[in-house]
Amino acid sequence: MQIKLLAVLGVLGSLNFPAAQAQDAFENTKISSQRLNESVYMLTGMGGNIGVSAGEDGILIIDDQYAPLADKIAVAIGDISKAKMKYVVNTHYHGDHTGSNAYFSEIQNTTIFAHENVRSRLQADKEVKASALPVVTFADGITFHFNGETIKVSHMPAGHTDSDSVIWFEKANVLHAGDLFFEGRFPYIDLDGGGTVAGYINNVQSLIAMVNDDTQIIPGHGKLATKADYQMTLNMLVETAEYVKTKKAQGVSLGDLTKAGLGDKWKSWSWQFINEEKWISTLYKGQ
Numbered sequence: 001m002q003i004k005l006l007a008v009l010g011v012l013g014s015l016n017f018p019a020a021q022a023q024d025a026f027e028n029t030k031i032s033s034q035r036l037n038e039s040v041y042m043l044t045g046m047g048g049n050i051g052v053s054a055g056e057d058g059i060l061i062i063d064d065q066y067a068p069l070a071d072k073i074a075v076a077i078g079d080i081s082k083a084k085m086k087y088v089v090n091t092h093y094h095g096d097h098t099g100s101n102a103y104f105s106e107i108q109n110t111t112i113f114a115h116e117n118v119r120s121r122l123q124a125d126k127e128v129k130a131s132a133l134p135v136v137t138f139a140d141g142i143t144f145h146f147n148g149e150t151i152k153v154s155h156m157p158a159g160h161t162d163s164d165s166v167i168w169f170e171k172a173n174v175l176h177a178g179d180l181f182f183e184g185r186f187p188y189i190d191l192d193g194g195g196t197v198a199g200y201i202n203n204v205q206s207l208i209a210m211v212n213d214d215t216q217i218i219p220g221h222g223k224l225a226t227k228a229d230y231q232m233t234l235n236m237l238v239e240t241a242e243y244v245k246t247k248k249a250q251g252v253s254l255g256d257l258t259k260a261g262l263g264d265k266w267k268s269w270s271w272q273f274i275n276e277e278k279w280i281s282t283l284y285k286g287q
Contacts, residue, residue: 026068031076034224036216037172039147043076045069047096048220051167051176054081055147061104062089062167062176062218063097070103087144089153090114090134091178091220092163093121093193101132111135113142115155117163121193141165156180159203160187160220162194166207175211176218180204183222183229185271186279187237189286197241197286204234236269244283254284 031045033052043050047065050073059081064073077085085108090098098118104110114134122128136142144151150170158164160179167176179188180203189195208230211217217225240262247257258280270276 023068026066029069029072031069031072033076033080036174036218036224039149040169040172040174041080042218042224043073045072047099048091048094048179049176049218049222051169051174051218052077052080053144053147053149053151053169054083056083057147058084058086060087060089060144060146060151061085063091063178064088064100064104066096066099067103068099070100070107073100074103074108084108085110087146088112089165089167090118091165091167091176092161093118094161094179094190097178097220098122098132101134102129105131113138113153115139115163115165117161117194121161121163156203156206157199158194158196159189159200160195161190164203168210172216173212173214174216174218175207177207177220177230179220180207181217181219181222181225181230181233182274183219183225183233184269185222186266186269186274186276187233188274189282191282191286195286197283201234201237201241204230204237208234236266240266240279241283241287244280245287248284248287254281257284 029046031043034042036042039053039055041052043052045065048063050064051062053060059077085104088101088104088110101112105112112134113136116137116139119134119137122133141154152168153165156164156166164178164180166178189197189200211227213227215227217230219225258277261276
């Protein structure tokens with residue numbers, strides 16, 4: 001699946017990264033755990049950040065990174081709690097968030113939940129095993145009453161993809177924003193996967209409006225964040241999108257705009273997968 005390949009190679013920093021070295025990167029990846037409150041944790045490794053609810057009712061995780069990391073993820077979860085793994089919630093369909101679905105379904109008999117478009121898009125990929133597909137799907141959202149928490153899963157309008165969901169831990173005041181938040185970096189908006197620039201910005205505005213200064217935000221990629229961090233991302237989105245939109249309306253070509261760049265203000269937002277050139281191209285083609 002192209003999305004999976006690009007995501008892996010983007011993280012590794014080269015579109016021509018040898019497969020053997022990619023495997024070495026997986027082998028060298030460490031899954032780190034950060035406790036956010038008595039039952040909520042954040043796991044980082046390679047791929048989308050994982051949210052964890054662990055307690056007497058069992059374990060629920062949000063996203064599960066790449067398939068080669070499944071064993072390491074399971075060990076990291078086991079270090080948090082020996083309770084039974086019960087549920088996986090996918091924030092969207094990309095392989096760096098759904099790659100270990102089959103492992104948890106087959107090995108730990110875990111039930112996978114996701115928006116209906118996640119199942120549709122994974123099912124259309126011949127490389128995805130049937131056991132990796134969500135077995136419970138929803139159109140608008142679903143609520144878990146689990147480990148003393150009210151965990152609200154809400155589908156968002158097309159933004160990063162057409163399958164995005166965010167997860168709100170009501171008691172803990174924790175938001176898992178999935179890939180509607182790339183902390184401190186240009187985001188990937190999957191235009192071929194139903195994503196839209198305007199929708200992405202609108203979703204970020206909506207999410208910022210629902211959190212407060214004490215909210216802990218798990219981004220799809222990057223470190224644990226705050227409302228202020230998310231506001232910085234929104235400022236970048238609005239300013240760069242308006243700049244590119246204006247230049248495009250003036251007849252500036254994509255090539256000339258790419259050469260000119262966005263200025264020094266946003267240099268630090270470039271990263272291996274979405275550098276300035278790719279971000280300008282997304283904004284230019286997506287609005």
